[in-house]
Amino acid sequence: MAEQTGTESKMIDATELSKAMTSIAERSQRIVADFLTRQAADPTAAAADPLNIGNAFMEMTAKLMSDPAKLVEANLNLWQDYMSLWQNTARRMLGEETQPVVAPDSGDRRFKDEMWQENEIFDFIKQSYLLSARWMQGVVKNVEGLDDHTAKKVDFYTRQFVDAMAPSNFVLTNPEVLRATVETRGENLLKGLNNLLDDLERGKGNLAIKMTDYDAFKVGENIAVTPGKVVFQTDLMQLIQYDPTTPQAFEKPLLILPPWINKFYILDLRPKNSLIKWAVDQGHTVFVISWVNPDEKLAHKGFGDYMLEGPLAAIDAIEKATGSRQVNAAGYCLGGTLLACTLAYLAAKGEDRIASATFFTTMTDFKDPGELGVFIDEEQLSALETRMNQAGFLDGRDMATTFNMMRANDLIWSFVVNNYLLGKDPFPFDLLYWNSDSTRMPAAMHSFYLRKMYQENRLVEPGAIELNGVKIDLGNIKTPLYMLSTREDHIAPWQSTYALTQNVSGPIKFVLSASGHIAGVVNPPAANKYCYWTNAKKPKNPEVWLAGATQVEGSWWTDWQKWVEKFAGKQVPARQPGDGKLKAIEAAPGSYVQVKAV
Known part of the structure; x- marks a missing residue:
């Protein structure tokens, strides 16, 4: 008789899976209903663009299109980079040694899994993303005629988009997540969905990403203990x-x-x-x-x-x-x-x-x-003051989100991957407990x-x-x-x-x-x-x-x-x-x- 493998022993019971999915559906409906009720009662929720991002990108696009030659040059450079990447990937598949066309920064932890380097397909996905990211950020940085504030806003939110689109953030393009999904037969994704719902419930419809084990710390007991x-x-x-x-x-x-x-x-x-x-x-x-x-x-x-x-x-x-x-x-x-x-x-x-x-x-x-x-202009301040005057204060989560966006890969997307895709609980870390204890x-x-x-x-x-x-x-x-x-x-x-x-x-x-x-x-x-x-x-x-x-x-x-x-x-x-x-x-x-x- 064939020995039962570790993977086979982790098969999910169909009855338990059905119960879990039913619970998830009920929680999801409740969260959405509660969120929509609060949105309807919030006079600032109707603001389509409270951060005034749309106007900044419209102005950038107008300036960009006024100099099509520069855009054509950037596109040609991207095409040449992609041709080099295709050639290198083909040579790697034939067993040749090649140098990468583009490489992540040494401190970029998104691509730390060895498969990003060793597997030709994932290496291609990684380099394709890095080339596209470099092209996109280069294009918006080189637009002439923008005032300094608009240029910084466009650059900041372009980076937010680029960070969000990283292949490490998606199941089918992250080798570590794919490996965990196969090994657990999808249990990681089910656990991750529960983690996501927990965070939505804690944030009352807004995503309050859990960065650490909140139960591991208590102020006055194991942090802030100087007598x-x-x-x-x-x-x-x-x-x-x-x-x-x-x-x-x-x-x-x-x-x-x-x-x-x-x-x-x-x-x-x-x-x-x-x-x-x-x-x-x-x-x-x-x-x-x-x-x-x-x-x-x-x-x-x-x-x-x-x-x-x-x-x-x-x-x-x-x-x-x-x-x-x-x-x-x-x-x-x-x-x-x-x-x-x-x-x-x-x-x-x-x-x-x-x-x-x-x-x-x-x-x-x-x-x-x-x-x-980036967050300081008349439109944004007016929208913020409207919210503050209604509540009497600025919600601590708003400030925390602002700071987290400034280091999105470390303070947002790494937890999306760990908590929701890998289905893991975040590591107990006193600094991140403090960071989440907003005011x-x-x-x-x-x-x-x-x-x-x-x-x-x-x-x-x-x-x-x-x-x-x-x-x-x-x-x-x-x-x-x-x-x-x-x-x-x-x-x-x-x-x-x-x-x-x-x-x-x-x-x-x-x-x-x-x-x-x-x-x-x-x-x-x-x-x-x-x-x-x-x-x-x-x-x-x-x-x-x-x-x-x-x-x-x-x-x-x-x-x-x-x-x-x-x-x-x-x-x-x-x-x-x-x-x-x-x-x-x-x-x-x-x-x-x-x-x-x-």
């Missing part, structure tokens, strides 16, 4: 003071302002990569703002409210808790933008409550905001931020922004600054963040870290990863700065510690949370961070 207490709170934030780990501490506490676009615990994921724990271990009395996840009750809160009820309220509270009138402050991304505004506000009032300020990947000049600028934005604040900073770039104009009745001017900032930017940042391009070096009056140390917006910042010394660049000079051109910079191996954390110690004051007995005039409210990480957006 401390909430010692103060406002409508917008809780102030956490962390337990000391050294008998002595610096006199001036450290106040960290994370962005309220995300939750604070990116700086406290695990003990081994927690910047918060590391700073405590260096002898800082660390306070961190944990922002509220706002709902419609806070729709009226503006940017000025975030300053008054955030860093300014925190500084006063810290003085009560420790007796120190001054703090060293650090702001991350949008938290850094708020810190810059706070410094200018205090300078205008003649107050020196902040002894030094550190900026992590912070933009203050939004002239060139990178790919986020809302109050309507008034977010509208102000997008218009006054991204659209109008008013923060760099002296007196053009007024907060709490005070016109602010970055040029009045004389506080010593440490600026940390990251070379591969797709959210806050380092060349744009560098502009602050030219806009303030005080001493600045600018440091550029390798890697990106998160990994370049969350880079503990023990990991011994990446490097950073320093240059004491501050030329106007950032590329000139980099050309003259010195590369240093390892983490920038130790460099920052040497810098900030100069402003941290003398050593004093370590302070315990709740021992001062502020009593402990609850244990860290507090209750504000526990509120989910969905």
Whole structure:
């Protein structure tokens, strides 16, 4: 008798398959019905093109057709490339060695399966796609006569289309998926369909792709576990003071302002990569703002409210808790933008409550905001404001989708393949858990931020922004600054963040870290990863700065510690949370961070 194979043992029971398909049909009908009901009740849903993509591509097409010779030349080049590919493929099938006409980037994980290289058919599919992608993106990039914003929008959404059409995203053209389908007799696709329905149900009709095992993490239990207490709170934030780990501490506490676009615990994921724990271990009395996840009750809160009820309220509270009138402050991304505004506000009032300020990947000049600028124009802002004014806030999923689109292959399509085509569960990953733990934005604040900073770039104009009745001017900032930017940042391009070096009056140390917006910042010394660049000079051109910079191996954390110690004051007995005039409210990480957006 022939031995039963592993594949045969995995045959799907017909009765079970019928039950599964019936359940899928019922869930699908319910999801579609619920989605259509919500769409009918949403006045913004009728907008055919809220991102204003159609007009951008119509303008691009008109410009393209006005120079048909250039299009003909591009098509001829594509045809020649295809002829070379056909010839190479035929020679490979005859057993000859050939060099690829086009190859994916070394970091392109879509084609990591060995069959993309070893099998002639899949190699042809891969190279055909890469040639078409290169042709399409080259054509739209070379269209003349488009304004800069339209050109960037066309380029961005062309890339979205190109990424979506990758052969790795389809069952019949992905060798790994085909192999799994044969081995499991289609069970992977059935599991993938259930995963898809789960994500649609969780997103209430919108696709909320599951990026990690959400049940594997719990805030306060296995992430955000540095011990401390909430010692103060406002409508917008809780102030956490962390337990000391050294008998002595610096006199001036450290106040960290994370962005309220995300939750604070990116700086406290695990003990081994927690910047918060590391700073405590260096002898800082660390306070961190944990922002509220706002709902419609806070729709009226503006940017000025975030300053008054955030860093300014925190500084006063810290003085009560420790007796120190001054703090060293650090702001991350949008938290850094708020810190810059706070410094200018205090300078205008003649107050020196902040002894030094550190900026992590912070933009203050939004002239060139990178790919986020694609989403900033009057049509898109008006549509966004309509949605926000109806709800009172920007849904956290909207912001998450925007950021995910900027790295679509890594943060969208890789999960489509893993979850829906291969039928696998995503791997437990604390960073992606944090990334999925989205936060809302109050309507008034977010509208102000997008218009006054991204659209109008008013923060760099002296007196053009007024907060709490005070016109602010970055040029009045004389506080010593440490600026940390990251070379591969797709959210806050380092060349744009560098502009602050030219806009303030005080001493600045600018440091550029390798890697990106998160990994370049969350880079503990023990990991011994990446490097950073320093240059004491501050030329106007950032590329000139980099050309003259010195590369240093390892983490920038130790460099920052040497810098900030100069402003941290003398050593004093370590302070315990709740021992001062502020009593402990609850244990860290507090209750504000526990509120989910969905």
